[in-house]
Amino acid sequence: MHMARFTITLLWHGVRQPRNPWADGPEYITQCPIQPGKKYTYRIKLTKEEGTIWWHAHSGWARATVHGMIIVYPRHGAHYPFSTPHAEVPIILGEWWKKVVMEIPRNANITGGEPILSDAYTINGQPGDLYPCSKQGTFKTPVNYGKTYLLRIVNLVMDENLFFAISHHKLTLVGTDGCYTKPFKSDYIMITPGQSMDVLLEANQPPNLYYMAA
């Protein structure tokens, strides 16, 4: 049941949806947007996806609104193609505007310029220490020295590719868009809008506070 003021669709990032385009989501391409006050049921088809996938609204800049992560674990009795992590940490890279997001593309179309940049980038909804906010808020995750963590990272922002890193730590990419990959070790990852990445973090540095940044 759609209760908001704007029309909406939902898109499933990383879900292949074979022979199921009706439930894919881009408005006016595979479906008409859902009208306020009306109902629509999505039947999504999960087939070979494994790892991190996600969904969000997909009509205009409603993309910046409702969203969620879908985690597909290995089947019972199966294993990750890497050693089982001690724990996992979902990380959604998002952004925040002080304006009504649905009006941003309209203004950009009038001027012919680029859409305005957001007022803040966020990690799990928190803007972090670098913005002049009225309340402090930074996403923190405790880790145990010597353990390995699986970070499930999603780029929810509208237009910007993001670099993500954790100070003094290396990251090992092991999956993208619901598919495992050959492990790749790096000081940082670059993640594009709509993408999801599974990344291993080894807590192998002296216990301390370390920034994660995007």
Ligand SMILES: [Cu+2]
């Ligand atoms: Cu999207």
